[in-house]
Amino acid sequence: MAIDTQTTTTGPRTAAPANPEDAQLSGRAKLVLFVLCAAQFMVALDFSVLNVALPVLGKDLGLSQSALQWAVTAFALPSGGFLLLFGRIADLYGRKKLFLTGLVLFGAASLLATLAWDPASFLTGRALQGLGAAVIVPTGMSLLTTTFPEGPLRDKALGISGTLLSLGFTIGMVLGGVMTDTLGWRSTMGLLAVAAAVVLVLAPGLLPESRTPERPRLxxxxxxxxxxxxxxxxxxxxxxxxxxxxxxxxxxxxxxxxxxxxxxxxxxxxxxxxLVSLPMLKRRTVAWGNIAGLVTFSMMSTVVFVLTLYLQETLELSSFRTGLVFGVQGVASVVAGSYAPRFIGRFGARRVLVGSLLGQGLLGTALLAVGTDSGALLATAAVSLASMCHLGAIISYGLVVTSGVPDEEQGLATGLVTTTQQVGLTIGIPLLGVLATTQASLFDGVRTVLAADAAIVLAAALLVGVGLGLSRKRG
Structure with a gap:
């Protein structure tokens, strides 16, 4: 089943408008995009919605302070570890079929985590949530890239998807605190179960099936x-x-x-x-695009983490006022998501990617000016502007990696993209968190992490620019 502004491996490819501003989505295309983006948003929300609730959750279920990390790790392990495998299985046996299976698994696991009666049942639910996410993310992304033709339509679709992905992580931090205070920690898991059920009701009648025409052995x-x-x-x-x-x-x-x-x-x-074509990994766009994605996700998640500590522990802001800071950041991400496709259409995805990394790094450097008794306004402005650049990097790196990849390998390409996302969200805080713990004070640790973060992003911007050959080719 194909719609008039999309392409799949089973439907005809439509001509893409020459100008991104001319890319208009039909009513049905908007519904398809809504379903796919809602699923990605739901998974992004799961990454952060539980963070604020961990202390309360631990006391309720009897999880020790040292064991609380497993509430996060139990999800991160399968969600990052199985992405490539499920992306390839979806290519071979049907992306829609596997996407729906992932939704069922994610929803059931969220319900189990909501009703958990002891640590074992809760952690089992979290691990199954992660496994469901490992199915949903690559299949949802490959359905998006095979549904919307390469060009302005795909640029717009990926722009919306990237905005919601970034926004989901930010909103999760704010929403998790509000829901835990008012309804209890179980409501955060219950919200995910409801979201999965809504997407599961809408998806079967809207999404087209697509797979590779041949089925080689796995x-x-x-x-x-x-x-x-x-x-x-x-x-x-x-x-x-x-x-x-x-x-x-x-x-x-x-x-x-x-x-x-x-x-x-x-x-x-x-x-x-x-499972992974080495010639694909040797493509300059695939290799350097994924390096850029790994850096932008890992470093931005680290900034958000250390700023949360800075605002609450150093400036002693309340959870509500801290939430407002990240609420402004979320609004900035939405604005960036609406304009990023236009910049990509004008300057090319490669140039926008490198420029976004440079902006993220420079604004990270600006955060070093925060003090021990003031800095909330500066932190709000800098992290919001940095998030706009981060969003530009998210959208453009996905386009850099997947552009020019044939439909039969889109699941593999998007599997690489989403693996980079999940691994990036996982590794940044542990890697740089070690720097924070070796300093004399929390504030010194925060500044050290911010300096290292900015240096890594700026170095990556220069390396990616050279690797993508921007001096030789526009794009």
Whole structure:
């Protein structure tokens, strides 16, 4: 089933308007986009909605302070570890079919987490939520990129999707605190169960099915090594913030993860039908685009985390006033999402990507001017403007990676994009959080993290610009 402004592997491709401002979505196309974006927003919300509720949740279920990290890690492990595998399975056996399966799993897992009666049942629900997210995210993104033709229509669709992805993470932090204070922590999980049910009701009649025309054998050795490697890597980095990198379990798991990912590269070079096409990874746009995505997600999530500590612990702002700061940031992200496709249409995705990274890094540097007795206004302005640049980077890096990729490999390409997103959201805080704990005071630690964050983003902007060959080719 195809709609008049979309393309799928089973429907005809329509001509894309030459100007992004001429890209108009039909009523049905808007509904399809709403369903796909709602699913992505729901998963983004899940990343942050529980953070504020963790202390209350721990007391209610009997989770110790040291065990609270598992409320986050139990979700992050499967959501990041299985993305590539499910993205490829969707290519082969049907993206819509797997997308709906993921929604059922996510909704049931959210209900289990809502009704949890002990730590084991809650963590089981969180792990199954993560597994459902690992199905929903790559299948939803590949349905989007195969539904809307490459050009202004896809630019607009990805712009809306990227805005909601960023907004979901921010709103989750604010909404989680409000709901926990008024309705209890279980309401945060119940909200996700309701959201999954709504999307599941709408999706079957709206979404087209798409898959690759051929069904080669699934690369099992590749699936085992990449999934195991990602699981080990995410586990190591997620626990490093609590135990430190000197912990035997942390560095041992890190070594195992790197070894498995190295084995994955060897396996893929010899596989007849590889899970990840090495020639695709060698494409300049795929490699450098994903590096940019990893940096922008990991570093922006770190800024949000340390600013939360700064506003509440150093400036002693209330949870409500802290929420207002990130509410302004969310509005800025919406504004950026509406304008980013126009900039991309005028300057090209590559230039917007590099420019957005430069802006994010420079505004991160501006945050170093905050003080111990004031700085809320500066923090609000700088993080909001940085989020606008971050949103531009999110949208443009997705376009850089997926543009020019044939429909039969869109699940793989979007699987790489979404794996980068999930891993980026997971690794930034553990990596730079170690810097915060080694300083004399929390404020000194926050400044150290902000300085390292800005330096990494600016260095990445320069490297990505050179890697994408902007001096030789416009785009």
């Amino acid at each position: 690369d099992v050795p590749g699936a085992v090594t990449v999934t195991g490697g990602l699981l080990a890597l995410i586990y190591a980095l997620s626990t490093a913030a609590q135990r430190g990198f000197g912990d035997v379990d942390v560095w041992g798991t890190l070594v195992v993860g790197i070894g498995l990912l190295a084995a994955f590269v060897v396996v893929e070079s010899k596989a007849a039908a590889p």
